[in-house]
Amino acid sequence: MNMPTETVEIGLTVNGRSHRLAVPASATVLDVLHDCLSLAGTKKGCDMGSCGACTVLLDGRRVNACLALAAQQDGREILTIEGVARDGALHPLQAAFIARDALQCGYCTPGQIMSALGLIAEGGAKSEAEIRESMSGNLCRCGAYANIVSAIVDAASGPS
Amino acid sequence: MTSPFAYARAADTQDAVRLAAQPGTAFLAGGTDFLQLWKAGLAAPSRVIDIGRLALDRIEVRDGVLVIGALTRLADAAGHPSIRHELPGLAQALLASASPQVRNMATVGGNLMQRTRCLYFRGADFACNKRAPGSGCSAIEGENRQHAILGTSSACVATHPSDLAVALVALGASLHLRGVAGERRVALEDFFLLPGDTSERETVLMAGELLVAVEVPRTPQRSAYLKLRDRASFEFAVVSACVAAQVRDDRIETIRLAAGGVATRPWRLKACEAALAGARLDDAMLRAASVLAAEGARPLGGNGFKVELLQRTVHRLLADTLVPPPTSP
Secondary structure, eight states: OOOOBSEEEEEEEETTEEEEEEEETTOBHHHHHHHTTOOOOSOOSSSSSSSOTTEEEETTEEEEGGGSBGGGGTTEEEEOGGGTSBTTBOOHHHHHHHHTTOOSSOTTHHHHHHHHHHHHHHTOOSSHHHHHHHTTTOOOTTOOHHHHHHHHHHHHHSOO | OOOOOEEEEOSSHHHHHHHTTSTTEEEESSOHHHHHHHHTTSOOOSEEEEOTTSSOOOEEEOSSEEEEETTOBHHHHHHOHHHHHHOHHHHHHHHTSSOHHHHHHOBHHHHHHOOOOOHHHHSTTSOBTTTSTTSOBSSSSSOOTTSOSBSOOSSOOOOOOOHHHHHHHHTTOEEEEEETTEEEEEEHHHHBOOOTTOTTOOBSOOTTOEEEEEEEEOOSOEEEEEEEOSSSSSSOOSEEEEEEEEEETTEEEEEEEEEESSBSSOEEOHHHHHHHTTOBOOHHHHHHHHHGGGTTOOOOTTOTHHHHHHHHHHHHHHHHHHSSOOOOO
């Protein structure tokens, strides 16, 4: 039987780099990214799972980092916005966001991009209606939705 | 406002149940509802038992029943071939739940155990019998557009928020509950309690008892879930309904109906069922039976519209799902 502890030792692979971390039992993945790994690209919006700004891929699937307890993620892989570009070149989805002007203030953009990467991997970006439904977990208070959908259409149909 | 908790990972179900015997303990699965409650100061366990890695995340297709492990993610359940093909109403309810991100984390068991979205419960500045027994109910005389019209009491009018539970009640599901003394089975509709004057007690689950599986009959039948909400997606139901029915020629042979967004627990529509079972399909009959959905409704100041909306939701669901009848085999 494992006895409850205030601090939990976990191994986490973040953007291809493995880390050993001692995290507070009540810390979220979002807090660990910010406070232990100095990865500030993943944004804290509502901190309640409503806005999607903190979306990351956990073992390849999109999740809200604010609702994921770090202690539960021992041995798992996380991809954040900092790990999306390769060898200094933007990911085609990042390039599409720029080409389509799919942002204004940009605060929701890392979460939008991570969520769209998850959506494309799920094979769910086959129509604009499907993209709109499946991006419902990501809010954009600047209202760049039309251009976000266009960027995802471009990236989903182009070579990845 | 938040108080730190200690963490332990359960090695197996027995270990989990044993660890949970101590007061101040909470089970942790997907964490999506728990962390919201904890951050809002509404859950303050001294320790959490992580059950997330127990082997309860499988869906077994057996003769006559589907056994869905309580730790199955909502997204995985929605994508399972047997659920998609045999129980479309269940798949639709799953896909109408939360957001894709949450569906990748949240579990079937956790979804059934989620707490109400009543703003007075979630906002700690108001009286709420569910949060602080005996403090009163702020919703009865307050903002109650989203609240229940059925199953209410003078202590609580909060709705049960789960889409999944509504579909599972219509499909006649039961739960497997594991405690230190062994396992027992409870019909889902008997699992949820009416608020009465103990609205803080929401289910028959005993302290330390763990929900391990959901069993759903694989009855060959039509099923569908219809959810109406204030925006197109990622929102709780204003009104929802699920039907599961066997139709032969133009006659309804068996039917079960349940509604969400309108009641303090997933609400079986027995008066509608009684009017529909054995009846010949025609729109006037469906319309007349749908009116019975609101039987016993007691609307509050801000939610009287739910009476007619519920009746119309049930009618549209029945008309879309049962008409035209299939050609007989």
